Amino acid sequence: MIGLFGGSGIYEALDLEGVREEQVQTPFGDPSAPLSIGFLGETEIAFLPRHGRDHQFSPTDVPYRANVHALKQVGATRIVSSNAVGSLREDLPPRTIVVPDRIFDRTSKRTSSFFEGEAGEGIVVHTGFADPYCPHLTEHLAEAASDALTGNSDAEAGESTDDSADGAEGTETAAGGTYVCIEGPQFSTRAESDFYRAQGFDLVGMTAIPEAKLAREAELCYATLAGVTDYDVWHDREVSLEEVLENAAANRESITAALRRAIETLPEERDCDCEHAIAGAINTPAEAIPAETRDRLSVLVGDYL
């Protein structure tokens, strides 16, 4: 099963079959919305609108832990997320679809681990996060996006495909890039935007962290289709919500096409290390972990304790 985080427009456009709704309760509270679970061909898809059905959760307030846990609970092994992002590069104009492979975390107010706070009391887990996105799922998504949107599957990491591609949509895609995740909900200041560009970052968004961290802790593959909505503010102009929403609507179609292709061609077996991400990462001896914590976190650590 594949979990999807995104906007409701993408879910509707996917037109899943045999859809059922599941209200999942997790040790971390309620997810943003009930899950919608259905089939795309042979593949079962569990969809969750990250910001809630009425877009009521700000990037800071999204119940990230409940969302990722809910997908794990219903049996998802991989998560594909879709994001609206600002571009920090002239050659990644609005309406480009990018599959980033690096993240720089600038958030400050989010709980980004299952293993902290009250719910994770008494257990310490240090998970590897050098490559925050699943390398295989990322490569697969980038190829699917390129195939579906430009007909060109030879894009190199970090480079956008040339704009003469004559695919059905004529949409540019790019493989690789650094996504800097800001706290929001305000957009960046000009000084911040200039700083990110000076670092060589490519995209700016508000939700990859802690989603990617939690997916890793839950041993789920995680990758992102990011739709560029604007040039952030380095381009010497203000970002307006109106512009962002217009481009997001256009991106929705591209992301849906890429997603459909990716799901149709995704190998059933996972060929990566994500499913063993916390093997050897639990730093607390099993006998020292409180019984209530072990119970509460059994979906995540049950195989190891």
Ligand SMILES: [Zn+2]
């Ligand atoms: Zn993986």
